[in-house]
Amino acid sequence: DGGITQSPKYLFRKEGQNVTLSCEQNLNHDAMYWYRQDPGQGLRLIYYSQIVNDFQKGDIAEGYSVSREKKESFPLTVTSAQKNPTAFYLCASSFVFQGNFNYEQYFGPGTRLTVT
Amino acid sequence: QKEVEQNSGPLSVPEGAIASLNCTYSDRGSQSFFWYRQYSGKSPELIMSIYSNGDKEDGRFTAQLNKASQYVSLLIRDSQPSDSATYLCAVMGTGGFKTIFGAGTRLFVKA
DSSP states (O other): OOOEEEEOSEEEEOTTOOEEEEEEEOSOOSEEEEEEEOTTOOEEEEEEEEETTEEEEOTTOTTEEEOOSBTTBOOEEEOTTOSOOOEEEEEEEEOOOBTTBOOOOEEOOOEEEEEO | OOOEEEOOOOEEEETTSOEEEEEEESOTTOOEEEEEEEOTTSOOEEEEEEOSSEEEEETTEEEEEETTTTEEEEEESSOOGGGOEEEEEEEEOTTSSOEEEOOOEEEEEEO
């Protein structure tokens, strides 16, 4: 089955610890994205990557880091520098935007991170 | 700051009625528009995409786009209790990747 997997589903960490969230896709999509969702708010873009070994900051990249060593994988590290890390983290993927035609983004099941 | 605005709701409709969800956006050059459904505690699921002015129908769902008015809507016919969810409007602007999401409208379909 094609799809996007994220692990773990729930993650609990102590303040001051770095944590890495996993995202894998087998849809052969070129682009991958990380979003954060807080209660009652829309999705906010953290990082995105159009191609292997390249990625760009989104609107709220401070305190986060990513890597894109393989087309299928786009892990997100939440560092201790992120002031309010507790949130629902969503990974998405799509084909690459071409001209005026945009390919839809498809989401993984998400990781709910709680930092205390 | 480019924005996507939605009424937060909740929008309550009786079973079998038409639910109408609305969205406005600020970037006049936006090219691509999407509706996602998100059940509580779950991730968003794409239900419709629309790129040209007019209507696009898919089963019980119809997306409507009016670029001149910077307005996109989603109609759900014959609403069912299983349609109760938050509906996110998403807009991709000019120049590439960034898709801006609205905060969503909560829909409640009463049996």
